[in-house]
Amino acid sequence: MTALRVPTVLLAMVMIVGCQARAVDNEQVPPETRITIRFSHVVAENTPKGIAARRFADLVSERSAGHIEVQVFPNSSLYADGEEFQALLDDKIQLIAPSTSLVADLVPEWQILDLPFLFADAGQVSPSMAGPLGRRLLALLEPTGMVGLGFWEGGFRQMTNSRRALRLPDDFRGLRMRYQASPVRRQQFELLGARPVRGTFADLYRLLEQGEADGQENSLSNIESKRLFEVQRYLTVSSHSYLGYVVLADHDWWNGLAKADRDVLAGALAETADWLRANAPQIETDALDAIRASGNVLTHTLTPEERAIWRATIDPIYRDLDGWLPRDLAEIVRAISTSQL
Ligand code: LMR
Numbered sequence: 001m002t003a004l005r006v007p008t009v010l011l012a013m014v015m016i017v018g019c020q021a022r023a024v025d026n027e028q029v030p031p032e033t034r035i036t037i038r039f040s041h042v043v044a045e046n047t048p049k050g051i052a053a054r055r056f057a058d059l060v061s062e063r064s065a066g067h068i069e070v071q072v073f074p075n076s077s078l079y080a081d082g083e084e085f086q087a088l089l090d091d092k093i094q095l096i097a098p099s100t101s102l103v104a105d106l107v108p109e110w111q112i113l114d115l116p117f118l119f120a121d122a123g124q125v126s127p128s129m130a131g132p133l134g135r136r137l138l139a140l141l142e143p144t145g146m147v148g149l150g151f152w153e154g155g156f157r158q159m160t161n162s163r164r165a166l167r168l169p170d171d172f173r174g175l176r177m178r179y180q181a182s183p184v185r186r187q188q189f190e191l192l193g194a195r196p197v198r199g200t201f202a203d204l205y206r207l208l209e210q211g212e213a214d215g216q217e218n219s220l221s222n223i224e225s226k227r228l229f230e231v232q233r234y235l236t237v238s239s240h241s242y243l244g245y246v247v248l249a250d251h252d253w254w255n256g257l258a259k260a261d262r263d264v265l266a267g268a269l270a271e272t273a274d275w276l277r278a279n280a281p282q283i284e285t286d287a288l289d290a291i292r293a294s295g296n297v298l299t300h301t302l303t304p305e306e307r308a309i310w311r312a313t314i315d316p317i318y319r320d321l322d323g324w325l326p327r328d329l330a331e332i333v334r335a336i337s338t339s340q341l
Contacts, residue, residue, distance in 0.1 A: 035068045035261060039095040040084055042076040042201045044225035048154050048280035049097055049245055050074050052272050059268035068261060070095070076202035081180070088250050089145055097152055097245040104182035107140050108324055111184040115318070116241045117311045118337050125153055125242060126277055133332050138246075147254050149247045150269045153276050154219055155284045156239035160232040161215025162208065165300050167236070169193055169313045178204060178213040184317060185217075188241075191314045201226075208232060219243045224287035229297045237288070237301040240310060 039057065043049050057070035079087045084096045085106065104110040112118070112133070119125050128134065129151045138148040159166050161175055172192040178199045179185040189196040197213045201222075207213040208231040215232065217240070223229055247269055254262065291297055302310070318337065321330040 033067065035257070037068065037070045037095055037265075038073060038078070038093040039070050039097075040073045040078045040087065040093045041097050042081055042084075043074065043222060045074045047219070047221040047225050048276055048283050049152060050225075051279075051283070052152055052276050053097065055275060056268050056272040059271060060264060063264045063268060064261070068264060076200075080202040081200045085144075085146070085248075088248060091250060091253060094253060095149075095247060095249055097247045099154070099180060100242075100244050100246055101180045101182045101185060103141075103246060103248075104184070106144050107137075108183075109140050109326075109329060110137060111182045112137070112325070112329065112333055113242055113244060114182045114184040114188075115333065115337065116188050116314050117307075118333065119242050121239075122153065122156075122277075122281055124336070125244065128336055129244075133329075133336070136329060136332075141248075142251075145251050146248045147251045149249055149254070149266060150273050152245040152247060152273055153280055154243040154245055155221065155280055156219065157217040157241045157243050158220060158223070159215060159217050159236040159238050159240070160223060160228060160234060160297070162211075162231065162233050163214050165234045165236065165298060166215075166238075167300060167302070167306055168309060175214045176212070178207055178216040185241075187317055188314050191316060192310070204228065205231065217241070220284045220287035220291065224290050229291045229294055232297060235291065235297045235299045237299060238307070238310070240302075240307075 037060075039053055041049055041053055045051070045054065053072045053074065057072050060068050060070050073093075078093060081098065081102055082105065084093070084098060085102075087093050088096055100110055100113040104114060119128065134151060141148050159177075161177070163175060164171055166172060169192050172189070172194040175194045176197050177189045177194040179189060179196045180201065181198070186196040186198070194215075197207070199207050199213065204216060204218075205226055205228060208216065208228060215234075216228070218228065220237075222243075223232075223235070229235070257265075288299075292299060318334075321333060325333065
């Protein structure tokens with residue numbers, strides 16, 4: 001029997017037309033070749049991180065023509081803060097994007113990013129994370145068995161509480177303030193005269209509603225989307241510390257993926273990081289407008305003079321740096337922070 005000979009040019013045309021017509025639809029990818037990635041995070045879908053996770057999932061689906069499916073689980077619906085690390089290492093989930101404060105539980109050097117007033121503004125964050133600071137922090141993850149695939153910017157933390165307007169350190173006296181994980185955050189509240197209370201993000205509304213904490217610090221989009229403004233009377237727009245995220249995977253799982261798949265994921269993560277850098281500030285501004293419009297909260301924006309007093313009050317944190325940081329990292333921190341004093 002003679003084999004049917006299709007001219008090469010015709011075959012190429014059929015392949016091109018075939019590719020164009022191919023729908024990006026998971027149903028058309030045989031299940032045995034599809035990679036499913038469960039991406040867990042703790043915040044609401046309409047926050048910078050929540051929107052970024054969805055955009056990332058869509059980009060990956062499109063770029064891999066449905067070969068890789070990213071399923072996003074927001075709002076601590078699978079795991080709360082802290083539980084996510086073990087779930088990742090156990091391969092129950094494949095990607096997480098915890099706030100960098102949580103990573104400080106495993107790698108103390110990550111507390112650098114919790115230092116109050118480290119970055120003057122969002123413009124200073126990205127060059128620092130793309131430079132020696134970001135590279136050193138990612139390298140320090142190695143013993144944890146996790147790999148950091150990139151930084152996602154969230155915004156800055158602002159103070160809220162149910163008792164009084166926070167203008168000067170004296171206003172913090174005796175307030176129970178919820179903090180997230182890192183000892184630097186605890187120390188910040190102690191120096192300001194408050195009593196720190198550790199709690200997960202999933203439990204935060206309850207802590208505030210039931211009066212187990214008087215206040216907390218968070219991004220405006222977290223305050224708005226989790227409706228914390230319903231149980232807080234005062235908001236100080238202080239932008240006193242950075243709130244950013246790191247996208248993490250289990251090291252062995254990541255390295256077991258085909259290079260082409262890793263490239264699709266890494267490309268989509270980087271593109272999403274760019275999108276966040278450009279869009280997170282507007283999402284935060286919109287959240288502030290929504291909080292103000294609720295009429296529930298009295299807002300104060302820290303003046304430059306008040307900011308200088310807060311900074312002077314927490315200065316012992318900076319004087320302690322050599323006690324817990326290797327010299328090169330302490331020097332990087334001093335260079336970033338003194339550039340704005
Ligand atoms: C928190 O304070 O727990 C949040 O900032 C968590 C998050 O991921 O944004």
